[in-house]
Amino acid sequence: MTDPAFDFGPQSTIVARLAAGVRDEQLADPTPCPDLAVRHLLGHLAGLSVAFRDAGRKQLGETTDTSPGDHRPDIAPGWRDDLPAALGGLADAWRDPDAWTGMTRAGGVDLPAQVAAAVAADELVIHAWDLARATGQPYAPDPAALEAAHTFLLAAADDPGRGNGLFGPVVTVPDDAPLLARAVGLSGRDPHWKP
Numbered sequence: 459m460t461d462p463a464f465d466f467g468p469q470s471t472i473v474a475r476l477a478a479g480v481r482d483e484q485l486a487d488p489t490p491c492p493d494l495a496v497r498h499l500l501g502h503l504a505g506l507s508v509a510f511r512d513a514g515r516k517q518l519g520e521t522t523d524t525s526p527g528d529h530r531p532d533i534a535p536g537w538r539d540d541l542p543a544a545l546g547g548l549a550d551a552w553r554d555p556d557a558w559t560g561m562t563r564a565g566g567v568d569l570p571a572q573v574a575a576a577v578a579a580d581e582l583v584i585h586a587w588d589l590a591r592a593t594g595q596p597y598a599p600d601p602a603a604l605e606a607a608h609t610f611l612l613a614a615a616d617d618p619g620r621g622n623g624l625f626g627p628v629v630t631v632p633d634d635a636p637l638l639a640r641a642v643g644l645s646g647r648d649p650h651w652k653p
Contacts, residue, residue, distance in 0.1 A: 463575065464602035466552045466582070470545035472600060473503060473586045477541050479595050485533070489592040490651045491585075494531075496592050500541065501531030503585055507544035510578040513564040514551030514571075522563040548578065579606035584645045587638065591651055599638060608637055611644035 477500060485497040494502070505526070512521045534540065551557055552575060562571045564578075583599045584607065590597030599607075615628050626646025631639050639649040 462553060462555060462558055463572070464579075464600075464606060466549040466578070466603065468600035469579070469582045469586070469603035470507075470549040472597070473582055473589075474542040474545050476586055476589045476593070476595055476597065477503070478538070480589070480593050484593050487592055488653055490588045490647045496589070497533050498531050499585060499588055499592070500537060501533045502526065503581075503589070504533070504537060504541045504544055505531055506578070506581050506585075507541065507548045509564055510574065510581070511544065511547040511551045513562045513574050513578075514548065514554070514557035516557075516560070516562055518563050523566050525566045552578070576606050576610040579603045580610050580645070583607040583638075583641065584611075584647070587642055588647075592653060594653075604637055604641060608641040608644070611641055615644050 480496060480500065485495065485500075487496045489496055489499045491499055491502075505521075505524075509521045509524070512519070558571050558575060560571055561568055562574050563569070564574050569577075583603050586599060587597055589595070628646060629643040629648050631643035631649060633640075635643075635649070642649045
């Protein structure tokens, strides 16, 4: 068994707080994610939370087999209750040391469980930044999740087989910039993005 590398609880709580701070009139506002309004970003967060919860539990099926590019995410009725519950389920699943061992699946891709955890950290850290920027909320990620996300994004950017970054061309950020700004740049976003 491998002890959990970090607890998803703090970052999940931060994402839930940001979601709770979204006003209904902001749901159609743009985000740093091209072609995704706030409502679609929230829908994506809900879907990925369930998918990575199930990946951590090794309950493979529809939620872990569906590629995120297969459909345009959107919020569902009850999302204000469902999203925090899904985030809490993700955090609980990855507190089990067995979640971090062996293989699992997410987004239709089989991958080592520890890699899946890094992908989940990246999703929660970067999309929380997207949500905070789009809705004008303050954001400071959980340090452990941020470190995992940055390490994952840095490895992806350095992988010659992936080209320039995992989610789009890397945006150059000074080496002495805060770690969050460097992670955001590695994700293909401009850390100075504003609506």
